[in-house]
Amino acid sequence: MRxxxxxxxxxxxFPEPDVKAIRERTGLSQTRFAYLIGVKPKTLQNWEQxxxxxxxxxxxxxxxxxxxxxxLSVLHV
Structure with a gap:
């Protein structure tokens, strides 16, 4: 059935997220945010752009x- x-x-x-605005609200750098959500920084940059x-x-x-x-702070203590 798959x-x-x-x-x-x-x-x-889900509606298209504004990735840059979401990250900026966390106060995290692109590198740190990418690490915490489990993607490469380049992937995050591509989403933001x-x-x-x-x-x-x-x-x-x-x-x-x-x-x-x-x-994210709850997921990564």
Whole structure:
């Protein structure tokens, strides 16, 4: 069933995050923010410059950090 459409299933699509604004609200550098969310700094730069769009789990994590800029400190003590 992997990769196949399921009748009646609901798909939740998160709106396009403003990655730079989210990171700036945390007060973290690009390097530190990238490390904490588990991506390479170049990936983060591409997201911030709208060259590439974050998808899936990364987009969901960004939504969490957008709602609570201190969320990353809970994950990485």
């Amino acid at each position: 990769g196949e459409a399921v009748a009646g299933a609901k798909v939740r699509e 709208h060259r590439v769009r974050p998808a899936g789990p990364a987009r969901a994590l960004l939504k969490i950090v957008e709602a609570n800029p201190n969320a």
